[in-house]
Amino acid sequence: MFKSICLLIGLTFTVATAIAQEVITNESIINMVRAKVARDLVLDKIKASASRFNMSTNGLIELKQATVPDPIVDAMMLASSPLPTLRNQDIIDLYAGKVSREIITKKIQYSETSFNLSTDDIITLKNAKVPDQLVKVMMVPKRAQQQSANPNLIAGALPPHPETLPIATRNRFAEPGIYYEEYKTPKPQYMQLEPTTTNQTKTGSVGEAVANNYTMGITGTTQRVGLANKSANMVVEDNRPVFYLVFSGANRKTMNNVAESVFDGVASPNDFVMIRAKVSGRGREVVIGRQSSYTSESGFGTGAVPFRFKKISNTLYKLYFEQDVAAGEYAFLYNKGSEFGSSLKIYDFSLRNNTK
Structure with a gap:
């Protein structure tokens, strides 16, 4: 019995060690997506492996250009800590690079931010065609935390129900x-x-x-x-x-x-x-x-x-x-x-x- 338990522990350790040996990168994910590996399998690979992802603005744009699906990009961001500090130009570049609003919002959620939002800065964002919804999130980064964590959150109190059924x-x-x-x-x-x-x-x-x-x-x-x-x-x-x-x-x-x-x-x-x-x-x-x-x-x-x-x-x-x-x-x-x-x-x- 003791030998069987030791064998099972050894097998488990061997599997864990084999998985941990590879450090996956942006290129690893892009290659799996291009090879049409199932999304669930890619997500499991991210969870089970050590990673060294490039989650900078340029890295996210590269993933978008490689048509990596948003749920996979989200998992990559969650596996990367800490993320680079976000500034106004990052938001402009991400939106110009056709990164989705959802991923930009989550990027704000997961990152430290250093936004400048003076009148001139807001005009610059507007001229760069950054949507008003993203500018509002930049004004109150906690808004991104609520939106990303749970899309069903709404503002304001709701009244109580009637005490009894009529x-x-x-x-x-x-x-x-x-x-x-x-x-x-x-x-x-x-x-x-x-x-x-x-x-x-x-x-x-x-x-x-x-x-x-x-x-x-x-x-x-x-x-x-x-x-x-x-x-x-x-x-x-x-x-x-x-x-x-x-x-x-x-x-x-x-x-x-x-x-x-x-x-x-x-x-x-x-x-x-x-x-x-x-x-x-x-x-x-x-x-x-x-x-x-x-x-x-x-x-x-x-x-x-x-x-x-x-x-x-x-x-x-x-x-x-x-x-x-x-x-x-x-x-x-x-x-x-x-x-x-x-x-x-x-x-x-x-x-x-x-x-x-």
């Missing part, structure tokens, strides 16, 4: 489902979250697969499901959203055909979980389990956001939060591992507010 509304929900209480209008409106069914199950990343193979399954892999697009169609502006779950009155406690008709077979809100999705260059992802040689876990643990609920009637529940919920991408999911093999009924929404 009696006249209780029996007027059109059908079973999840409804958001839109309360900023004179009379609260109840907006139904449309379900999205996905079976796009993914098992681990390339990096996880390599480590799992060389450690004979000790490190394990994660199981995830993907959602198209970086944000949901349903947009909610709220610090503490309130939802109502409306169940079917017939056979509510019979777990029948859940994947096809969730609200005909769910016992209570305890059968649901609200998850914060991870946004990537390819859309959104939710972790639904993890498996290794020694453990196998199903269910939504990573990114789960606890909520409270109150029973209003036999088929109606109010869902609420005791603390502000950070801006981001979220989804309600039916939390029964036995259903994962068929399809997942997902009720997704974008939450925009002033809470990080």
Whole structure:
């Protein structure tokens, strides 16, 4: 047993040493992009390797000219610390070099800055056709931190929800489902979250697969499901959203055909979980389990956001939060591992507010 453990440790050390031997540069990334290496594999390579990237203004322009995708450039900047100090001319050169506004904004976020923004300097930026949005970020660099860290952040406080559901509304929900209480209008409106069914199950990343193979399954892999697009169609502006779950009155406690008709077979809100999705260059992802040689876990643990609920009637529940919920991408999911093999009924929404 001791010899086996030593062998596994030795294999892991050998793999880590082999990966660390190569120091990757801008040229390494450009060569992989030109060879049409998958984006996820390039990102895993950046995470697993020592690097010496040139993240100067000229370096970023060179990457743009080589058509390196923005998510890869972002990962390269995150792997490079410290970044060169930014000045006005850098912003002018980056924009003239057709570097995207998103990357320029993130460059401001990740760097020390020394901007001059006198009247004459602003006129110079305007003459160089630098967009007003970037000039505003240069005026308040912290704005870039908020925009880059979470695109769903908005300014200003939001009013609280009504204390109770109006009696006249209780029996007027059109059908079973999840409804958001839109309360900023004179009379609260109840907006139904449309379900999205996905079976796009993914098992681990390339990096996880390599480590799992060389450690004979000790490190394990994660199981995830993907959602198209970086944000949901349903947009909610709220610090503490309130939802109502409306169940079917017939056979509510019979777990029948859940994947096809969730609200005909769910016992209570305890059968649901609200998850914060991870946004990537390819859309959104939710972790639904993890498996290794020694453990196998199903269910939504990573990114789960606890909520409270109150029973209003036999088929109606109010869902609420005791603390502000950070801006981001979220989804309600039916939390029964036995259903994962068929399809997942997902009720997704974008939450925009002033809470990080």
